Amino acid sequence: xxxxxxxxxxxxxxxxxxxxxxxxxxxxxxxxxxxxxxxxxxxxxxxxxxxxxxxxxxxxxxxxxxxxxxxxxxxxxxxxxxxxxxxxxxxxxxxxxxxxxxxxxxxxxxxxxxxxxxxxxxxxxxxxxxxxxxxxxxxxxxxxxxxxxxxxxxxxxxxxxxxxxxxxxxxxxxxxxxxxxxxxx
Numbered sequence: 622x623x624x625x626x627x628x629x630x631x632x633x634x635x636x637x638x639x640x641x642x643x644x645x646x647x648x649x650x651x652x653x654x655x656x657x658x659x660x661x662x663x664x665x666x667x668x669x670x671x672x673x674x675x676x677x678x679x680x681x682x683x684x685x686x687x688x689x690x691x692x693x694x695x696x697x698x699x700x701x702x703x704x705x706x707x708x709x710x711x712x713x714x715x716x717x718x719x720x721x722x723x724x725x726x727x728x729x730x731x732x733x734x735x736x737x738x739x740x741x742x743x744x745x746x747x748x749x750x751x752x753x754x755x756x757x758x759x760x761x762x763x764x765x766x767x768x769x770x771x772x773x774x775x776x777x778x779x780x781x782x783x784x785x786x787x788x789x790x791x792x793x794x795x796x797x798x799x800x801x802x803x804x805x806x
């Protein structure tokens with residue numbers, strides 16, 4: 622004789638069993654859907670992270686290029702500063718030999734200037750009237766020049782006329798007479 626199990630023979634139990642199986646299947650499907658959704662989100666986050674990583678790498682490269690440019694510019698600036706320091710030192714050394722020289726002229730005239738070999742005879746330097754040194758009709762004029770030690774030829778221009786000062790030493794070459802200006806060390 623066949624025996625039926627209670628489980629199979631009870632119709633209520635069969636429906637419960639089907640409900641439970643159906644519920645389990647539904648849960649499996651929901652879990653699978655959730656797993657698929659989470660995998661998709663995870664993949665999206667991985668892609669986002671990959672894009673961020675690429676962007677960071679590009680930015681690092683850009684920063685590296687910029688850093689090299691800045692370092693190059695700093696080196697150029699440092700070289701320029703060094704060159705300018707050398708130029709300044711050379712200028713200071715060349716100027717260290719300059720001497721302050723007062724050039725005076727006493728005589729008649731309203732405008733007195735001086736020029737000479739000290740400036741290549743190119744520019745006239747105006748002399749100022751020294752009222753404290755002027756006596757009667759004779760006026761005294763003076764100016765300060767910065768010159769290197771040596772001997773220079775000079776000439777005064779009084780009211781537009783080129784003249785020599787008879788009170789000063791002079792040198793004559795051919796028909797040209799110039800005054801001598803000596804600058805000592």
